[in-house]
Amino acid sequence: MIHLLNVEEWAERYQNGDLLPEELKMLHATLEEDSVLNKAFEQALQIQVLIKEHARKTHLKSKLAQAAVQHRAQSGLELQHEPAKAAPKTGVWMAVKRYWKPISAAAGIALCSSLFTYTLTKDTKSKNNQYVLLKRDIESIKKSQNQIISNMKQTESSTPVPPVENPGTFGGSGFAINNDGYFTTNYHVVEKADSIYLQMSNGKFFKASVIKVNPEADLAILKVEDKNFSFKQPLPYTIDKNVALLGQRIFSIGYPKDEVVYNEGYISSEKGYDGNTLAYQLEITANPGQSGAPVLDNNGNIIGIITGKQNNTSGTTFAVHAEQLVKMIADLSKDKKVNLNNKNRYSTNPRPEQVKSLREFVCAVRVY
Amino acid sequence: MSRQVIYTDQELIAGLAQSDSHVIGEIYKLYQPMLTKWMISRGGNETDAYDVFQEGLVVLYEKSNDEAFCLTCKLSTYLFAICKRIWFKKSQSQSVISSLDMEQEGEEDDDLDFAAYDADLNVHLEKEAHLNKLEQSLEQLGSPCNELLKAFYIEDKSMLEIAQQFSYTNAENAKTQKYKCLNRLKKLFFSTKMALNV
Incomplete structure (x- = not known):
């Protein structure tokens, strides 16, 4: 007789097809009468279906992992990391000889899946139209980079490149706001940073520290710690605190990869994400790593700083008004006074010339 | 030279359904390098490629145990398409690759029925x-x-x-x-x- 304390046993026998016809009849009759028992039985069945599937998957994954290791070894590639991240079991389980027979299990699975379909659809819906920060998660490309660097070291071990060893856990872009070591980038890039390095266009690294942040505008001002740091040339651009007009052509350079990348587009809305009045909406290609990159108008004046983009479109990007940056600079304490450049030195130059002088002042921000 | 066995798509699927080590090894040999190449061109790395490939095989495995499953295209096409979808899903959640890439990809493979792959993948993710x-x-x-x-x-x-x-x-x-x-x-x-x- 089935009761609440032995549903597990009954569920197992039911699944294995071990029940006698009269037992089966009795089971159906009892379950129909007792809804509590019915639910307990159904759940017991589901758990057993799941745990068997879990066993099969574990077994499969360990086989797949083995095959991956072998394949990798045969391809003559160095094996540094265990490729079987998805196989959570470390030990190789004994072969599962007995395969689960799909008797009546289909019902269990169907019930299981229908329960969760709703949550899943809802979840994806809410993901539409999301704002995506453009800091770059370097973790995923770190391994391959490390390998390249270690290869490089083997060939030219005499040249020391100490800070490059770890390219940082996050990356963004930044640019100089004056001549002697003040830079700006996004707040979300340097948020929770242990240490920050700026990599200049010539490849040199400089340690920097945060001296002021404005989370609302998503801006941070950084200062290079090396006191002797300064640019040889004066800044070619000014920071324009006037709000640029709709339709203004713009361009930007930043570091979505280790090389500087140029993009151009236009201002497509005077308001940013979700009606944010501190930001513009731009139509320009932006990729992770471009957070903190300057947005410049045709004359090469900085009118904004890229912060993020909308994730379901290709080019809708958001940039905070440069005015916010100017305000932050004005609010700096006296010992950190930054005199802004007020002369644009390259407004009449053709674009490649502009970019050439600009790129020296744009840096990659590495955050550890 | 060792003896070369050439499997048909059907044999490969049946072997995978049985978790046959030999067949799994063969599938890696046949299709994994292609995925690694593609992934690296998309800003992934080798380890990612192995992870994605493994997950793709799990999806295929699930399908292969489904009696209603009938492959309407080449195994390689199916596997590759599924792996692509997995990678997009992954990179979307990590926001490594912009949605721009996805759209371009969509145009590239216009003839493929993406909805079907997504459905398979969603079942798997569930x-x-x-x-x-x-x-x-x-x-x-x-x-x-x-x-x-x-x-x-x-x-x-x-x-x-x-x-x-x-x-x-x-x-x-x-x-x-x-x-x-x-x-x-x-x-x-x-x-x-x-x-x-x-």
């Missing part, structure tokens, strides 16, 4: 979410239930072996214990909220 939850519940069970259930279901030990391993007086006792563990697992599983990390 299943994985369930299994993840089950695994969490198993962890929460603690000793000796966790070990006992694993010994029975995963290591495929007999009740007698389990009775000896866990020092129960006999197989019948061990069995009672197993049912108790299943009961606790059931309660844990259905009381914890589903954490969907899709």
